[in-house]
Amino acid sequence: MAVTQLSLPSLDRIASGKVRDLFALPNDPDRLLFVASDRLSAFDVVMKNGIPNKGAILTLTSAHWFRVLAERVPGLRTHFISLDVPAGVVTADEAAALRNRTMQVRRLQVLKIEAIVRGYLTGSAWKEYQAKGTVHGLAMPAGMRLSQKFPEAIYTPSTKADLGAHDENIHPDDAWKELGDKETARQVQELSLKIYNAAASYAEERGIIIADTKFEFAKDAEGNIYLVDEVLTPDSSRFWPKESYEVGKEADSFDKQFIRNWLIREGLKGKEDVVVPDDICAVTEERYKDAFCKLTGKKFEDAIAN
Ligand code: ATP
Ligand code: MG
Numbered sequence: 001m002a003v004t005q006l007s008l009p010s011l012d013r014i015a016s017g018k019v020r021d022l023f024a025l026p027n028d029p030d031r032l033l034f035v036a037s038d039r040l041s042a043f044d045v046v047m048k049n050g051i052p053n054k055g056a057i058l059t060l061t062s063a064h065w066f067r068v069l070a071e072r073v074p075g076l077r078t079h080f081i082s083l084d085v086p087a088g089v090v091t092a093d094e095a096a097a098l099r100n101r102t103m104q105v106r107r108l109q110v111l112k113i114e115a116i117v118r119g120y121l122t123g124s125a126w127k128e129y130q131a132k133g134t135v136h137g138l139a140m141p142a143g144m145r146l147s148q149k150f151p152e153a154i155y156t157p158s159t160k161a162d163l164g165a166h167d168e169n170i171h172p173d174d175a176w177k178e179l180g181d182k183e184t185a186r187q188v189q190e191l192s193l194k195i196y197n198a199a200a201s202y203a204e205e206r207g208i209i210i211a212d213t214k215f216e217f218a219k220d221a222e223g224n225i226y227l228v229d230e231v232l233t234p235d236s237s238r239f240w241p242k243e244s245y246e247v248g249k250e251a252d253s254f255d256k257q258f259i260r261n262w263l264i265r266e267g268l269k270g271k272e273d274v275v276v277p278d279d280i281c282a283v284t285e286e287r288y289k290d291a292f293c294k295l296t297g298k299k300f301e302d303a304i305a306n
Contacts, residue, residue, distance in 0.1 A: 002038035002050030002281070006097055010090045018046050019058070019235065025104070026089055031081060032107045035098065036230070040276065040284075042259050044166055048275045053300065055101035057288045059083070060303050062230045063103060064296045065199065069227070072198040076191070079105040079218065079228040100304050108218035108226055112178045114158040114167050115188055117196035120211040121148050122238065122251070124169060125156065137171035145248045147211070147240075153196050155189045160216075187225050188217050199232050206294050208254070209245055213237035234288050254291035259284055 011023040011033065018041040023033040036058045038050030066080035081104040085095045118125055118135070121144050125135045134140060136156040157175045158167040170178070176185035192215055200210045214236045216229035230236055234255035244252050262280050263269045276284075289300045296303065 002052045003055065003097070003101075004037055004039050004050045006035060006037060008035075008090065008094050008097070010094055018044070019055075020230075025086055030107055032105050033086065033098075034079075034103045034105045036101045040256075040259065042256055042263055043270050044161075045270055045272060045274070048273050049281065051276075051281050051285050051288065053285055054288060056304055057292050057300060058230050058233045058235060059101050059103060060300075061233045061292050061295065065232045066227075068202055069195060069198060069231070072202065073191075073194050076195070077224055077226040078231075079108060079226050081105055105228065106220070106226065108220055108228060110216060110218045110228060111184070111188065111225075112160045113175055113188060113217070114160050115192040115215040115217060116156045116158060116212060117153050117192050117215070118156050118212040119150060119153045119196065119200055120209065120238075120240075121146065121150065122211055125212075128169070136169050147245070147249060147251050148247045153193055153200070155192050157189075184219075184225070191215075191217065191225065191227070195227065195231075203232075203239070203295060204242065206297070207242045208291065208294050209240040209242050209251075211238035211240050211251065211253075234291050239291050254287045254294075256284075258287060 006021065008023065013021055014024050015022040019037060019039050021035045021037065023035060025031045025033055036055035038052060038054040040047045040051050040054065063080065063083050066078050069076055070078065083103055085098045085102060086104060090098065121129060126146055129135055129140055129144060133142065135154065138154060155172050156169065157172060158169045159178055161167045172189060176182045179185045179188065195215060196213060203210050213232055215227060215231065218226050218228045220226065237255060238257065239254040240251040259276065268274050292300050
């Protein structure tokens with residue numbers, strides 16, 4: 001059964017996003033409990049039902065990446081502290097509900113930018129390119145085809161809209177207006193590209209192309225920048241199987257694209273209260289698990305047993 005709402009009366013909920021809920025930890029104001037539900041959102045709308053195991057898949061995938069990136073991107077700071085359910089602050093039932101879907105993270109001030117990096121031409125970037133030859137206002141080589149790899153990965157941020165509103169693509173040179181200063185904007189851009197390039201080569205060795213992805217960053221009181229939120233999951237990224245990749249063709253994917261395509265086919269894009277049929281949920285769950293297994297080298301069922 002998918003869990004769309006967790007009941008955790010022992011903890012104070014401080015924020016709820018489309019997929020995650022953030023809880024304060026008593027006695028530790030510097031930490032948060034970052035809890036992933038099984039909720040599914042697409043086109044900025046949350047579906048009525050969820051995908052079984054999705055919260056655990058997202059959490060364990062993110063935790064895996066935090067460890068990989070700590071090795072591959074020297075000096076990178078991340079909000080990840082541990083996967084442990086904090087001892088002594090929740091009941092046994094709550095601890096069981098939280099298992100595998102929660103991370104203890106550093107509590108930080110999240111920056112108002114969606115730090116998107118694109119390695120391949122698809123999605124809204126493909127639409128803009130066809131209309132204007134640009135991507136987020138950046139000039140791109142002529143004659144590019146759908147799903148083609150960019151000569152090098154590009155940083156293409158968008159605004160971070162409040163719940164219910166849509167993010168807007170912006171030119172990277174305008175990101176500082178969202179962030180308040182040019183030095184922060186420069187660091188976020190540089191980090192985003194470094195992390196993407198490290199992750200893309202790691203994933204490619206394991207048969208997955210990371211076509212694009214979205215990072216979030218935050219600052220501590222001293223102004224240091226941290227990678228936060230979920231990272232490099234099938235929710236925040238387009239993952240394509242390398243074996244069936246072809247330029248000029250819409251790629252098969254391990255990610256939410258399958259649900260997006262179903263919503264479009266059914267005329268349900270952007271509609272509220274959509275119930276996703278069981279067979280579509282089951283395929284999505286399998287794809288998410290498949291991506292987890294390819295990236296981590298572990299079967300999901302074995303990973304949650306530990
Ligand atoms: P958003 O567009 O803000 O991500 P969302 O609906 O996608 O909204 P979720 O991803 O479900 O939100 O929830 C995660 C929320 O937690 C996000 O608002 C994210 O910015 C915030 N967040 C992530 N890491 C931290 C952190 N270390 N400290 C404080 N807030 C965080
Ligand atoms: Mg989010």
